[in-house]
Amino acid sequence: MGANDFITLFFLVAAVLIFLQLRSVLGRRTGHEKPPVEPFSPRDAVRQPAADDSKVVTLPRRDQVDEEQRWSDVDAIAKPGTSLNQGLRELVQADPSFKTKDFLNGARMAYEMIVMAFADGDRKTLKGLLSKEVYDGFEAAITEREQRGETVKSHFVGIDKADLTSVLVKGSEAQVTLRIVSQLISSTYDRDGKLIDGDAEAVAEVIDIWTFARDTRSRDPNWKLVATESEQ
Numbered sequence: 001m002g003a004n005d006f007i008t009l010f011f012l013v014a015a016v017l018i019f020l021q022l023r024s025v026l027g028r029r030t031g032h033e034k035p036p037v038e039p040f041s042p043r044d045a046v047r048q049p050a051a052d053d054s055k056v057v058t059l060p061r062r063d064q065v066d067e068e069q070r071w072s073d074v075d076a077i078a079k080p081g082t083s084l085n086q087g088l089r090e091l092v093q094a095d096p097s098f099k100t101k102d103f104l105n106g107a108r109m110a111y112e113m114i115v116m117a118f119a120d121g122d123r124k125t126l127k128g129l130l131s132k133e134v135y136d137g138f139e140a141a142i143t144e145r146e147q148r149g150e151t152v153k154s155h156f157v158g159i160d161k162a163d164l165t166s167v168l169v170k171g172s173e174a175q176v177t178l179r180i181v182s183q184l185i186s187s188t189y190d191r192d193g194k195l196i197d198g199d200a201e202a203v204a205e206v207i208d209i210w211t212f213a214r215d216t217r218s219r220d221p222n223w224k225l226v227a228t229e230s231e232q
Contacts, residue, residue: 073101150191151189154186158183159180161179165209172217173214211226
């Protein structure tokens with residue numbers, strides 16, 4: 001018997017022994033076995049015991065949580081039951097993306113940009129931040145100042161307060177009015193460089209009532225200044 005025949009016979013005997021061992025362990029079919037279980041069978045769903053409702057916790061939907069958070073944010077800014085609170089609620093309903101804190105931060109930045117652009121005669125910056133009516137008024141004042149040969153030097157110190165005073169939603173347009181208290185150093189000089197208004201060193205408190213507006217149906221998220229007045 002050659003070496004190859006011996007190796008073949010060895011593996012054949014080993015296979016027979018393994019088969020007999022598996023048969024003794026697994027057993028043979030008798031015809032009385034239960035059918036295999038189908039894990040996704042509808043019948044098994046019926047056999048499942050009913051869930052105990054007392055142990056089920058219903059979680060709030062994401063949209064419900066977001067809505068409750070929006071109202072909570074509004075109530076934190078304006079006292080419930082006030083006209084300001086009602087106005088904010090109407091604004092949030094018209095524009096669910098509106099967040100008061102984000103708006104206030106943006107309004108602060110816009111205020112500084114507008115004040116400094118007006119002092120510098122920067123018409124391009126003003127045009128992107130003001131409504132047409134307000135821009136026309138600012139542009140006319142800058143033109144008159146230039147014709148007189150006057151220059152303004154301003155240094156923006158900061159904003160002490162920026163408080164919401166009213167919110168109005170009319171149709172798709174929303175208007176938000178702020179009372180802004182800022183600190184500013186401003187001085188005006190004639191064509192000869194003589195100081196004619198303000199103070200080059202003193203910090204003055206300035207109180208402005210500004211109204212910003214936006215079309216809530218517009219894809220443009222930017223608000224524009226539509227009205228200004230100074231509080232005496």
